[in-house]
Amino acid sequence: MKISKLYGIGVGPGDPELLTLKAYEVLKKVDMIVAPRSGEGKRSLALRTIEQFIEERKENKPLILEPLFPMTKNEKELKSYWEKAKHEVLERRGGCETIAFITLGDPSLYSTFYKFLDFFEEEVEEVEIIPGVTSFSACSALAKVPIAEGHEIVSIIPDVKEDHTALRVIQNSDSLIFLKPKNTDAIKNMLGNKKAILGVKIGFEDQKLVLGKLTEIKEPTHYLSTLIIKKEDIGTEPRDSTRL
Amino acid sequence: MKISKLYGIGVGPGDPELLTLKAYEVLKKVDMIVAPRSGEGKRSLALRTIEQFIEERKENKPLILEPLFPMTKNEKELKSYWEKAKHEVLERRGGCETIAFITLGDPSLYSTFYKFLDFFEEEVEEVEIIPGVTSFSACSALAKVPIAEGHEIVSIIPDVKEDHTALRVIQNSDSLIFLKPKNTDAIKNMLGNKKAILGVKIGFEDQKLVLGKLTEIKEPTHYLSTLIIKKEDIGTEPRDSTRL
Numbered sequence: 348m349k350i351s352k353l354y355g356i357g358v359g360p361g362d363p364e365l366l367t368l369k370a371y372e373v374l375k376k377v378d379m380i381v382a383p384r385s386g387e388g389k390r391s392l393a394l395r396t397i398e399q400f401i402e403e404r405k406e407n408k409p410l411i412l413e414p415l416f417p418m419t420k421n422e423k424e425l426k427s428y429w430e431k432a433k434h435e436v437l438e439r440r441g442g443c444e445t446i447a448f449i450t451l452g453d454p455s456l457y458s459t460f461y462k463f464l465d466f467f468e469e470e471v472e473e474v475e476i477i478p479g480v481t482s483f484s485a486c487s488a489l490a491k492v493p494i495a496e497g498h499e500i501v502s503i504i505p506d507v508k509e510d511h512t513a514l515r516v517i518q519n520s521d522s523l524i525f526l527k528p529k530n531t532d533a534i535k536n537m538l539g540n541k542k543a544i545l546g547v548k549i550g551f552e553d554q555k556l557v558l559g560k561l562t563e564i565k566e567p568t569h570y571l572s573t574l575i576i577k578k579e580d581i582g583t584e585p586r587d588s589t590r591l
Numbered sequence: 592m593k594i595s596k597l598y599g600i601g602v603g604p605g606d607p608e609l610l611t612l613k614a615y616e617v618l619k620k621v622d623m624i625v626a627p628r629s630g631e632g633k634r635s636l637a638l639r640t641i642e643q644f645i646e647e648r649k650e651n652k653p654l655i656l657e658p659l660f661p662m663t664k665n666e667k668e669l670k671s672y673w674e675k676a677k678h679e680v681l682e683r684r685g686g687c688e689t690i691a692f693i694t695l696g697d698p699s700l701y702s703t704f705y706k707f708l709d710f711f712e713e714e715v716e717e718v719e720i721i722p723g724v725t726s727f728s729a730c731s732a733l734a735k736v737p738i739a740e741g742h743e744i745v746s747i748i749p750d751v752k753e754d755h756t757a758l759r760v761i762q763n764s765d766s767l768i769f770l771k772p773k774n775t776d777a778i779k780n781m782l783g784n785k786k787a788i789l790g791v792k793i794g795f796e797d798q799k800l801v802l803g804k805l806t807e808i809k810e811p812t813h814y815l816s817t818l819i820i821k822k823e824d825i826g827t828e829p830r831d832s833t834r835l
Contacts, residue, residue, distance in 0.1 A: 357728070364613035367603070367724060371612060453724070455731035455738040456745070464735075476735055478728035480611060480697070484601070487699035488720035491708075494699040495749070500760055501700070503745040515763040516744055519756045 351444045353471040355460040357453040357479020358396045361550030361571075365480045366397065373477065374400050378443035379410045381436060383450070383459050385418050392571070393449040396550075410443055412436060416459060418570075429466045437470065446471075451571075453479040457505055457526065483524045486546030486573045489556050494575055495522045507533050525574040534574070535561055544575040595688045597715040599704040601697040601723020602640045605794030605815075609724045610641065617721065618644050622687035623654045625680060627694070627703050629662050636815070637693040640794075654687055656680060660703060662814075673710045681714065690715075695815075697723040701749055701770065727768045730790030730817045733800050738819055739766045751777045769818040778818070779805055788819040 354373050359365035366374075374380070374397055382391035391413050401409065414432035419425060436446065454460040454476050464474065483503070487494045495501045499521035504513060507530045517523060517537050528534060543561040548554045548571045557564055561576060598617050603609035610618075618624070618641055626635035635657050645653065658676035663669060680690065694702040698720050708718065727747070731738045739745045743765035748757060751774045761767060761781050772778060787805040792798050792815045801808055805820060 355732075357732075359611070362613075364616070365611050365722065367609050367611055368615060369606075369608035372608070453728045455728045457739060457741070458737065461737045461740060474735060476732035478604075478609065478724045478732040480722045480724055481728070484697045484699045484722035484725070488599075488601075488722040491718060491720055493702065493705045495701060495747070496705060497701070498750045498752075500749070500757065501747040502760060502764065503739070503747075505739070505744070506742045508742075512763045513744065515759045516746060519759040520746065 350471045352473045354447040355454045355476040356447050356449045358393050358449050359480040360482040360485040361396050363396055370477050377445045377447040379446045381412050381448045383416045384413045393451045433466050453481050482573045486549045490544045521578050523576045527570045528574045541576050546573045594715045596717045598691040599698045599720040600691050600693045602637050602693050603724040604726040604729040605640050607640055607643055614721050621689045621691040623690045625656050625692045627660045628657045637695045677710050697725050726817045730793045734788045765822050767820045771814045772818045785820050790817045
């Protein structure tokens with residue numbers, strides 16, 4: 348028998364309070380929760396975000412699966428992990444009729460959900476996707492600095508390469524959002540001494556926000572980093588003293 | 592006496608269920624709600640999004656103000672409206688100590704909140720911004736098509752002009768998000784026959800979603816429109832039959 352409904356849920360940047368009411372309602376009643384994690388011994392950050400809501404379910408706890416999806420660019424290897432995850436879900440589902448696949452941030456941008464859907468679509472009768480708050484929205488909110496106003500063009504760059512394509516986008520956008528920037532030296536080479544906001548693990552308890560000149564920002568080490576750069580000058584201090 | 596706290600709240604794209612838990616909690620207790628509207632006789636769409644939660648507050652209803660901010664590009668004229676709004680809030684606040692300024696979508700992108708903050712900052716002791724779900728995240732979720740995956744570059748263009756800057760961004764991005772596109776002919780000229788998703792009033796009861804070739808998409812007439820264009824081909828049909 349097919350699974351009656353698969354939800355793809357964006358749980359937001361990591362702060363449980365930034366979950367949507369809709370996601371909250373689904374997580375209160377869904378039979379199974381699938382939460383991808385990136386390494387053995389690691390916990391799923393999406394699951395960590397929602398675990399208090401699962402604990403609140405006194406009866407009728409959902410089945411929780413945390414399939415492993417290592418951060419590899421080897422497509423063949425990744426495919427074997429997806430197939431293993433699908434097999435695990437089907438084997439262990441028992442009487443589960445509804446499944447929620449949870450993902451940090453929002454499913455529309457760089458999420459693993461659509462990969463799961465590609466493998467899993469034939470097993471389900473209905474699919475519903477619930478959007479979530481992105482890390483860059485949360486980062487901007489904490490810094491109290493808008494990403495864009497008026498006619499400003501914003502570009503989101505997930506992976507910094509000094510190629511011509513990226514360079515033309517970077518040169519011609521008013522604001523830039525770099526996700527998981529591993530190579531800030533390359534960004535500094537391209538953008539010089541612009542004002543920047545760096546958020547690391549924004550939404551989590553150990554979040555860190557840095558506002559300053561791009562050249563003064565040290566290499567972010569955590570993969571949950573968001574770097575927002577504005578071509579026009581912004582203040583180097585948050586608008587008021589917040590809990591940073 | 593200063594206002595103790597000003598919240599800038601993104602209420603999401605229009606579906607009350609896409610409000611965050613945090614925004615919901617604040618709207619349950621805040622003393623005053625400021626909801627901008629774009630014309631005389633028009634209702635604030637942000638206020639429409641949250642009105643059911645205000646109705647749930649049986650006692651201790653908040654004071655609601657709907658200042659007018661007409662869609663004009665005349666900076667001087669706009670400034671007079673902001674000053675009028677500030678004056679109205681201060682004159683009518685009475686014993687209100689906390690204020691929520693609500694905005695559709697997310698405050699970080701093209702929101703009126705930061706303009707309000709510029710005028711109002713000196714009147715408040717503390718500012719907190721609560722991020723929200725964007726219209727493009729909701730549009731992608733409804734279409735069940737991701738905006739970007741892997742290394743794809745996404746650009747957000749709020750206003751279509753056929754200038755060199757915008758053209759270079761458009762040519763070099765993998766996915767494009769046009770907000771309130773008035774001039775789809777210009778976009779068609781630039782992008783040819785790509786696959787596109789057009790969402791009109793996504794999140795509201797009378798939402799409309801169109802998936803198809805860009806050349807087949809008719810001029811959107813509502814200002815709450817989001818046009819997502821992907822350079823690589825996408826399916827022209829939603830992944831399953833949804834309530835469209």
